[in-house]
Amino acid sequence: MRHVITALVENKVGVLARIVGLFTSRGFNIDSLTVGETENPELSRLTVVVKGDDATIEQVRKQLGKVIDVIKVIDLTDTPYVERDLLLVKVNVPPGKRGEILEIVDVFRGKIIDVGQKDLIIELSGTEDKLEAMIKLLHTYGIKEMARTGQIAMARGSK
């Protein structure tokens, strides 16, 4: 099962390497991993999307918790939470198809952030499913380049 786990970590050199090393040495499979500053510049928030059975996920949580620089680990999966992934995609624009593409972007509430003679760069944020859906449609026109941030997530409400 897919789990979204976030961890509050000390914003120190080498923390990311520690965590990535942990995942490879313990053989955990991660779909995505992101890290960035929080409201407190001394802390970073790490979001990791990981697939595995309950025992594996329990180990992921516990092993993360053992890292000295990790302050708190939360598995968001069973609580209400929001998640977002940011996509930049450079799509080929065949003659006469510009309108069609713009319509797709509009439906997904994406943004055109660069316009070239034969291509467009589209920005879209949302859940993994939403991004995948638009990417699938854009494949028809030819995707030249693509970059994604991976998931970031946050629990809803005040906790």
Add this chain to the structure above:
Amino acid sequence: MAKTGAQILVDMLIKKGVEYVFGIPGGAVLPLFDTLYDSPIKFILTRHEQGAGHAADGYARATGKVGVCLVTSGPGATNLTTAIATAFMDSTPLVAITGQVKRRFIGSDAFQEADITGITRPITKHNYLIKDIRDLPGAVNEAFHIASTGRCGPVVIDLPVDITTETWDGAIPEEVNLPGYKPRYQGNPRQIRLAAEAINHSKRPVVYTGGGIIHSGCHKELLEMAERGNFPVTTTLMGLGGFPEDHELSLGMLGMHGTLYANHAVTECDLLIAIGARFDDRITGKLDEFAPHAKIIHIDIDPASISKNIKVDVPVVGDAKNTLAELLPLIQPAERREWLEKIKEWKEKYPLSYDNSGVLPKPQYIIEQIWEVTKGDAVITTEVGQHQMWTAQYYTFTRPRTLISSGGLGTMGFGFPAAIGAQLGCPDKTVIDIAGDGSFQMNIQELATVVHHKLPVKVAIMNNGYLGMVRQWQELFYKKRYSQTHLEDNPDFVKVAEAYGAKGFRVERKEEVRPVLEKAMAIKGPVVIDFRIGEEENVFPMIPAGKTVKDAIREGTFGGMA
């Protein structure tokens, strides 16, 4: 007054009560060694950095204090990595200080540069690369704190040489502030109650203990608990000495080379009370058939050890000593006569035994004699292999910290340098490294260290001229195809000992065992005894990897194994 980084570090080590530092000097640690030259810290110069690491580890295991080692950058530090990994697997408190090239050269492939924080990340509890002298005192405090609390482990401090020469006059903090590190010492009262309920309901309980008993120092509580509820107790290799093996409730060691009665008891028990042990594959064998009828209670300070290999029914995260103290009053005294009868039957049916006929001394006999000559009061270290398992089986361990052995990583070459650390930590004890001819040669150079420091360490080599444990597997599972296990050109160990300035003896007949041991123990300096044992001696019983007690091979029962 401003101090150099080297002075700050050495002063902090003194303040922390560090008595011995083990290591070897080199370019990147010259300023540190210059400062140590005038300090009261006793430096133990080994002949290889791995030896320094194991010696610090042996010191820590024998005393319960933090072991400290200091080596130079690059190869000095990489030579230490096996020792660090050994300490990590067996949860030994170790602080390893490694020199590093000047900060501006880091990352430039400088002479004797290695990314040691990168290399040791998966084999340390934590590590530091000091980039600013102001971070040094905090890191030293944290390193000692992290190494010696919670589930203990090694911590590396990588120290660039220019920090050791830079000066700073800031205040040295006393406290540590680690928001992400709060080991849990007190077990959850509700979980403890649940554990007590399960225990009181159990008809066929077995207590299975590991190194956690030794680390937390709860052997007295364990004995009290076992006697109160009449619980049979079996221990892992790391747990030996945590429960007196001469006690009628003792089942000895369990697992691959454990006693058959321990393994039968675990297989038939209705409740397994695991304390400070981690369900290693050498213990469990086939996971699905390990303690198949049992509810499992697991008390451990490391939450990640719980339900890692085996699903646990009642987890209790906490220090074993604290948890047992809370648990004890909740346990109802019970006789459990039927269960103890059953265990007695197994003990009678499947005793540990060996054939003591023949001219050559039997390794099992030698180990029994070592126990008798030292009245069981020695500190025993071992290397890794057959001799290690014979020691675990035939030496009756009754006190904690009397067996020092590399259990988790299984590091050949560990025992001899570990004996150096143990001897320094316990100067009044007899310290004996029970070794194999293969293992001893992996750190044989430390003979120079024991001679130099006049350490009366004794080495008893069970010399079968083979890498015996591997040979045994080749005999049993590879049709006696002894690929690269025959050590045909072993040196004359008596002459080697003498060349280094130690005493050497050779024993080739059973009747010489006792007198030579007595003679060796009476000598105040280091002694190497080369016991010539049969080439094809085996360690039995043996449960093949991934199998169960039903598949156990006993002496005389194997043959025709594929």
